[in-house]
Amino acid sequence: MINIAPFVSCKYQPLINFRDGLTINRFIPPRRKDKVVIVIGATGTGKSRLSIDLANHFSAEVVNSDKMQVYKGLDIVTNKVTEEETCGIPHHLLAFVDPNETFTATDFCQHASLAVDSITRKGQLPIIAGGSNSYIKALVNDDIEFKSRYECCFLWIDVKLELLQRFVSERVDKMVKDGLVEEAREFFNPDGDYTSGIRRAIGVPEMDEYFRNEDKLINEDALDEMLQRAIENIKTNTCKLACCQRENILRLERQLGWNINRLDATEAFEKKGGESHQAWRRLVSEPSARFVHYFLGEELLNIPTPPSSSSSTSFLPAVATATH
Structure with a gap:
């Protein structure tokens, strides 16, 4: 009778032994x-x-x-x-x-x-x-x-x-000429909620006072002053945004490497x-x-x-x- 050795699974008998803890995964790119x-x-x-x-x-x-x-x-x-x-x-x-x-x-x-x-x-x-x-x-x-x-x-x-601050201020003036006020009016919220959605965008909350008063019987000069104040606030907040964005980039470069x-x-x-x-x-x-x-x-x-x-x-x- 011929004795046949029992089958030994490769699962327990690796065909290749690596020294120093190397595995075959090290060779897969x-x-x-x-x-x-x-x-x-x-x-x-x-x-x-x-x-x-x-x-x-x-x-x-x-x-x-x-x-x-x-x-x-x-x-x-x-x-x-x-x-x-x-x-x-x-x-x-x-x-x-x-x-x-x-x-x-x-x-x-x-x-x-x-x-x-x-x-x-x-x-x-x-x-x-x-x-x-x-x-x-x-x-x-x-x-x-x-x-x-x-x-x-x-x-x-x-x-x-x-x-850059001078440039963005000039850009706001151009945006006003192109229709910024009329565009922002469409998103005016009488409830004053500028915390979510697109109403957070610089150029909308700043116009709130002007929009609330433009239909009231007030002095035209006072209304124009409100508009100019809103435009200046848009410029100021845009310049502040530019500063914050630049600081954020420097921080990301420094903190995250x-x-x-x-x-x-x-x-x-x-x-x-x-x-x-x-x-x-x-x-x-x-x-x-x-x-x-x-x-x-x-x-x-x-x-x-x-x-x-x-x-x-x-x-x-x-x-x-x-x-x-």
Whole structure:
């Protein structure tokens, strides 16, 4: 009779033994992460402009990360990019939420993840652009699924604060000429509730006193004074927002260890006309394109180092991965 040894399961008898605690998992390469570009900066610095510049240069689509621009309505007040300004570039998460709804950072993460996924599935580069840094933090730093799937390159457009404040004040004047008052009137709330939805946007609460009194039989000069005071409050609060946004970016860079490519657009804001466009291209759009080319792993030859404006700006793009 032939004796056959009992079957021994490989489960208990590994075929390969590794020394020093190595396992076969160490030899499996990690999954390649998809790339995402994130454009940040204070209000009025040109985030939409740069995102469209980059989207025209690369095969890309834009995802809005401004917490007021996600709402329908108040296009002038919230300074939404116009259809003409998009140059045909698809924009996601723009004017799609009911004005009265509450849209949270969690909601943004869910919608932004879906948008980014749909863009990458088409072989396009997602560019997230907007001034709501709390949304960016929630997505990049707190959303585990996003962190595990995507690698991010940060581009920060910075402008000398004094100059930026003058620019946003002038922009408010232009918005008033374009119909800001008439647009805000449609969202006037007699109950004075400006704590939720799109009514939180700068440009609506400031007009409350004027709207409450414009139909009353009061002195025209007094009414005009109320209007001018409201416009000045809009300018003041917009400037305060710009300061807070800039401080938030510096804090995120410091506390979370984000490496951010800073692009100083001050000269582009100081100049006018064609000289301004040339400075923007030289200091912002062209260096940004070089950063993104390198970030995407594309070989570049004979490309000069872009001008440095801070210690955080270098030719090698700053990258935030899933493990900060």
